[in-house]
Amino acid sequence: GAVVSQHPSWVICKSGTSVKIECRSLDFQATTMFWYRQFPKQSLMLMATSNEGSKATYEQGVEKDKFLINHASLTLSTLTVTSAHPEDSSFYICSAGASSYQETQYFGPGTRLLVL
Amino acid sequence: QKEVEQDPGPLSVPEGAIVSLNCTYSNSAFQYFMWYRQYSRKGPELLMYTYSSGNKEDGRFTAQVDKSSKYISLFIRDSQPSDSATYLCAMSGDNQGGKLIFGQGTELSVKP
Helix, strand or coil: CCEEECCEEEEECCCCCEEEEEECCCCCCCCCEEEEEECCEEEEEEEEECCCCCCCCCCCCCCCCCCCEEEEEECCCEEECCCCCHHHCCCEEEEEEEECCCCCCCCCCCCCEEEE | CCEEEEEECCEECCCCCCCCEEECCCCCCCCCEEEECCCCCCCEEEEEEECCCCCEEECCCEEECCCCEEEEEEEEECCHHHEEEEEEEECCCCCCCCCCCCCCCCEEEECC
């Protein structure tokens, strides 16, 4: 149980285009989902917390208009990187909170984004 | 000072060794403690979850929490090459809004 999927697993795009990443909880309902960014050899950096049916809460320094988050249902959250630039290239990982273990998060496999 | 401190390693051990991974933290309100394993280019995988102080064992893995010392550990017995990965400690409390605070991660290599 507690499986989280992400799509796509990797994406290459041209500078200036927008990219949408989907995060789905496959076997449980997630009222809260989280989006992280990870650079090589570094830990996870929380970008935003997404609650179903409400606006996402962004961490300090994360541009809301750059990284659009939508949590339309209890099993789906999307992250859209708008007008992507090479510095947005990174590994993006989502996680979902599960009620089986309080405060525990289950992570998706990640999406590797390369902006040319 | 970071809220959670974890030695980034890298840590290299021979196959069969006992591995000890540790994190210290400063926030006394933390009461949920987790260890995640992350293979290269993959998402983190939950290994162990512990609430408050105490020990928890699952197969070759043992998690220990000492809240009085603000210190948590993960022990891996009979380590295998397949255990080579980065291990992240994470913790949270009731006042964190569901957010996890992560350590930097320790890179472990188990040599055959």
